Amino acid sequence: MNDDTLINLVAHGLVDKVISLFNEHLGTQLKIRNKKRVLPYISKKRVMEDLDISDSTLDNWEKHGLNRYKPRYKTSLIYYLIDDICKFIIIDT
Numbered sequence: 001m002n003d004d005t006l007i008n009l010v011a012h013g014l015v016d017k018v019i020s021l022f023n024e025h026l027g028t029q030l031k032i033r034n035k036k037r038v039l040p041y042i043s044k045k046r047v048m049e050d051l052d053i054s055d056s057t058l059d060n061w062e063k064h065g066l067n068r069y070k071p072r073y074k075t076s077l078i079y080y081l082i083d084d085i086c087k088f089i090i091i092d093t
Contacts, residue, residue: 028089041069044078047085061088 028051042050044058062068066088069079 025089040082041079042082042085044068044080047080051085051089064088 044055047053047058048055058066066080066084069081071077071079
């Protein structure tokens with residue numbers, strides 16, 4: 001096998017991996033940007049379910065700038081803007 005063939009195989013493999021990761025990322029975004037939503041907010045519980053992440057992951061995202069929103073009335077409910085959540089979904093290799 002010559003060097004050009006090896007380079008082509010490696011490049012092809014990388015392209016396939018990037019496409020796969022991009023499709024996974026896009027699927028996740030589509031999942032949380034559900035067209036049935038009326039408001040641009042998503043509950044903390046729903047974020048954890050849809051993205052299959054833990055409470056500590058969300059706490060970490062908040063430490064790094066994710067804003068949380070709470071209703072003015074007394075409640076323990078926490079919401080996030082969907083667009084803000086999408087900024088924290090990264091392709092991790």
